[in-house]
Amino acid sequence: xxxKIRLRIEEEANKALSLDIWEIRIILRGNNFRxxxxxxxxNQFILTNAFHKKTQKIPQQAIKLAEDRKRDYFSRRCKK
Numbered sequence: 001x002x003x004k005i006r007l008r009i010e011e012e013a014n015k016a017l018s019l020d021i022w023e024i025r026i027i028l029r030g031n032n033f034r035x036x037x038x039x040x041x042x043n044q045f046i047l048t049n050a051f052h053k054k055t056q057k058i059p060q061q062a063i064k065l066a067e068d069r070k071r072d073y074f075s076r077r078c079k080k
Contacts, residue, residue, distance in 0.1 A: 017058060021048075021066045034058065036066040046073060 017023050017036070022045075024035040032053040037046050048069040051062055 017063050018067065020070065021063055023058065034062075036062060038066070038070045040073075046070070048073075 020038045021036055022038060024037070026033045026035065033050060034053045035047055035050040037048045040046050048066040049062060051059070
């Protein structure tokens with residue numbers, strides 16, 4: 001199910017992990033969470049996966065999963 005949510009993301013709370021995959025950092029009750037995704041348009045960010053961050057480095061499998069889901073998203077979108 002798709003839901004539209006309006007968020008204001010501060011520039012220092014996100015960064016590019018690869019060419020098109022971005023990380024959004026969230027701290028909630030002292031816990032660090034990361035949401036990965038990509039921009040479909042200037043106003044639409046597609047969330048691919050999220051995880052509880054326990055170490056300094058982003059797991060490579062999380063980045064790969066985001067890249068795989070991005071490819072899947074665009075392949076499905078192009079079929080419509």
